[in-house]
Amino acid sequence: MRRPAVDVRSAVVRASEWLGSLELPDKSDDALRAIGLQLAAAHLRRETPRLPPVATATLPSPAQLVTMERDQLVARCNRLARSVSVEGRAPCDSKTWQAVLPALCVSYARDADPVAVASLVRVAARLGVDRGLLDEAVAFLLEQQTDAGSFGLLADSGQIERRLQRSLRMTVEVVWALAALEAADGQLDAT
């Protein structure tokens, strides 16, 4: 079931092209677009994505992560993915994360929530969860890509302007997750 790397790569290339061609009515979104392009480039070079770092993040227990409110989960995951160091990994063993994070990704995929899935994939990459266990999450994320190259199936999202903003945000979220996974894979290959 594992998605060939070439599928992921071509999805990121298409997303990058979409980001590059985007005409944004609100110039304040330019910064987000630039981050997206930077993440896509990092993915294609198999480099660790560089985002403005936060010093430290505390890893919740797996049980806390599962029972967390959705918005809190996304915020916490994003902080974890950007942190220089992670505190609180003990006493939960990695085997527990290997079981919980892929399952939680699938649970949010059932809710049709690519942003939450992408956030969890980034944390899974950070904690070294086996790539094969995340195949379903990655497949779900790739299925959210439009013909234009953006991520997020948002035909029901109302006004075009609002839809564009949401597409931009989702595309950056998904590309970030794919880049984080690719970098984690690259680090594994190097060892």
Added chain:
Amino acid sequence: MRRIPPAPTEPGELRQTFANVGARAAAWTTRNLARFTPLAAGEIDGRQLKRFSELAFVCACLTRPAPDGSQAILSEVLRWQDFVRERVEDATYREAVRKTPALAYPLLFPYLQLRSAGYRSSYHDATLARLTHHGHPLIEELLPYRRFERDLILWNAGLAAEPAWDELYDRTILARCRRLSFLDVGDMYSITHTVFYLSDIGRRPLADNLRTERIASILNSLVIHSWRLADWDLLCELLLGLRLIGRPTALCEPWQDAAAAFRDDGSLSSDGAPERSGRGDDPFASAYHTTLVGVLLADAVLRGCDAPLWTSVRR
């Protein structure tokens, strides 16, 4: 974030908790036995029959030597068994099977449960002989997991050959699913029921280790999903499935949360779970099924004390 009950100091503590909630849930069921009657206004009622059948099924599952700590449950189950036997032998009920052969299997289902525990009724056996002679109930077209259920129940009742376990299993969603995000709630219940039947409610060890690991992995993933949504009914069925195949969960907290979800009166309600249709204002209707599953789960926790309930390191 939902409040999670304090972690137990050891698995024995959690087992004791389940002994207590299981006994309370069984007592709640006994207090509500009248609500399980298959008759409404002197006639067979479809909704009532479903409740009655579920009670008979749980009776048959639990009518066996009780493990330590489960005697309180067994003593209640024996009262349920008397209740089921009396209703099945009621003249209106007995005649209904012959009057409406199209409904013969659902009507005979409770009797088949009693039969698997050794009870015999010459009247119902004669009805069964006539129906079987004319090809019933094997003519029915059923969903794969329902076919599994029927073949198992007829075998346990001494009326059919041993189920073709592998063949029946291979047709189910559990055997065929490749992506869990494709499953709807009905599919998840198909999976839990397939595990119940494949393991003959814990009486048949699963020989194929690879298959067992795959099933455990699927159940564990769905445990995380149902626990996140506080869907106690599905969560308890999934935890029960893992117990029946002797596999642990990844975390201890779903067990704690499930035990804490039992109400003070002993009932366990599915209220609040998403994707579940409302059951109106009748607390019994929204609680009876989950409570019965809770009793089965408590009994399963108390059996096989050597098998770990969870694998994770405590917080």
